[in-house]
Amino acid sequence: MMNVMRHLRVPNKSVQDVIVLLKDNDLLNNGMRICPDSDGKHRLIPLSESAPHNLPEHFSEFEEVIHEGKIDERSNDSWWKHLSEIIGEDTITEYGESWPSNHEFIGDIMIVRINEEISSYREQIAISKMASHPKVRMVMEDRGVQGELRIRDLSPIALRQDSEIITGDISEEMCDTRVLVRESGKSILCDPRRAYFSTKLQTERLETLSLAKELRSMLDRPLRVCDPFCGVGPALATLLGETDLVGRILASDLNPDAIELLLDNLRRWDRRDYPTGAKKISRLYEDRIVGVADATKLHEDPSITGAWDLLLVNLPHRTVELLPTLVPLLDRTGTSMIRGRVIVAESEIEDVNDAIRKALPPRLQGTPEPTLKIKRDYSSTLRLCAFEAWIGPAS
Numbered sequence: 296m297m298n299v300m301r302h303l304r305v306p307n308k309s310v311q312d313v314i315v316l317l318k319d320n321d322l323l324n325n326g327m328r329i330c331p332d333s334d335g336k337h338r339l340i341p342l343s344e345s346a347p348h349n350l351p352e353h354f355s356e357f358e359e360v361i362h363e364g365k366i367d368e369r370s371n372d373s374w375w376k377h378l379s380e381i382i383g384e385d386t387i388t389e390y391g392e393s394w395p396s397n398h399e400f401i402g403d404i405m406i407v408r409i410n411e412e413i414s415s416y417r418e419q420i421a422i423s424k425m426a427s428h429p430k431v432r433m434v435m436e437d438r439g440v441q442g443e444l445r446i447r448d449l450s451p452i453a454l455r456q457d458s459e460i461i462t463g464d465i466s467e468e469m470c471d472t473r474v475l476v477r478e479s480g481k482s483i484l485c486d487p488r489r490a491y492f493s494t495k496l497q498t499e500r501l502e503t504l505s506l507a508k509e510l511r512s513m514l515d516r517p518l519r520v521c522d523p524f525c526g527v528g529p530a531l532a533t534l535l536g537e538t539d540l541v542g543r544i545l546a547s548d549l550n551p552d553a554i555e556l557l558l559d560n561l562r563r564w565d566r567r568d569y570p571t572g573a574k575k576i577s578r579l580y581e582d583r584i585v586g587v588a589d590a591t592k593l594h595e596d597p598s599i600t601g602a603w604d605l606l607l608v609n610l611p612h613r614t615v616e617l618l619p620t621l622v623p624l625l626d627r628t629g630t631s632m633i634r635g636r637v638i639v640a641e642s643e644i645e646d647v648n649d650a651i652r653k654a655l656p657p658r659l660q661g662t663p664e665p666t667l668k669i670k671r672d673y674s675s676t677l678r679l680c681a682f683e684a685w686i687g688p689a690s
């Protein structure tokens with residue numbers, strides 16, 4: 296699986312100094328490898344997922360590049376060592392590729408997918424992973440995203456309490472899944488058992504940031520951003536990190552728990568007061584419309600419709616079907632943009648490209664047709680894709 300991520304391109308002679316500096320600033324991605332650049336004169340140093348998009352001044356002389364990340368097998372090695380001590384080399388060999396070499400961190404929670412055939416070893420897997428990652432508080436099994444609210448079915452396998460690792464009966468009260476995640480210099484409060492959140496979308500969010508900057512320079516004013524499937528608000532966190540990029544925001548979601556967490560996030564990002572509980576969508580400030588709402592109904596409100604420059608559509612299994620109800624939200628008196636994610640069978644990408652083009656108003660002259668780009672595998676046949684559409688003013 297491709298895992299593109301941010302790297303700092305540093306001349307070979309400065310690599311050691313820069314590593315020390317990055318470590319001091321908590322900006323180094325420890326689980327990934329430092330790779331040689333194709334010119335042989337530079338190395339690509341992987342940046343931590345929480346690194347702010349404007350790096351501190353002392354790194355400004357180095358170019359930042361998006362490049363495929365390579366897992367540092369040395370740090371990965373240690374969990375295999377622990378596993379082999381518990382279950383033996385023969386069992387590891389017997390199940391070959393089935394063992395989970397990947398995992399995701401959400402704060403101090405490690406999330407692991409476990410194949411059916413090795414599910415009886417889930418506790419040994421969790422204990423080994425925890426032994427090689429001493430900062431992990433809890434390992435949870437990811438049984439996939441479910442239902443319309445796209446919440447992950449997560450079940451705790453092991454929990455660290457003081458210096459002990461507990462497995463087996465882990466009660467609800469013991470496993471607090473509310474965590475603060477650092478990304479692009481902002482803290483994002485999330486709770487993966489109550490609302491959708493994925494750290495794997497960070498590159499996606501940075502791409503949206505760079506498109507938003509292009510749109511901002513075209514319109515020559517801060518953007519009005521509409522995020523009607525906002526979850527806990529990670530896309531907005533990245534955009535709000537850029538000075539004068541964002542003016543008005545509409546942030547809504549069908550999931551009240553996501554809105555409750557979003558309000559907490561907005562309170563910190565905006566440094567203003569926000570209500571504590573989730574409420575139906577309403578204008579909380581002149582430039583902030585926030586709350587629980589069905590995105591497909593937003594266009595029925597005349598105070599919301601026709602008012603946005605940048606529309607984020609992040610409900611990938613329904614994006615194409617929902618586009619007709621979302622397009623009216625755009626302000627068609629000027630240039631606007633839709634940025635969307637779509638899950639599609641690889642064999643159907645061309646048909647879906649056609650469907651997207653048919654569902655959207657004419658594109659801005661001189662910009663490319665909206666086209667799905669594959670981001671990663673979703674299953675053996677399905678791909679997770681993204682597109683951007685530059686929309687021209689209505690004539």
Ligand SMILES: C[S@@+](CC[C@H](N)C(=O)[O-])C[C@H]1O[C@@H](n2cnc3c(N)ncnc32)[C@H](O)[C@@H]1O
Pocket residue numbers: 443444445490491492493496523524525526527528529530547548549550553588589590591609610611
């Ligand atoms: C894939 S998640 C994306 C969340 C967020 N944008 C992010 O990047 O983390 C999709 C979100 O859409 C919300 N959702 C699903 N159907 C919806 C609808 N009809 N109207 C508004 N939100 C909806 C879910 O609750 C979920 O939070």
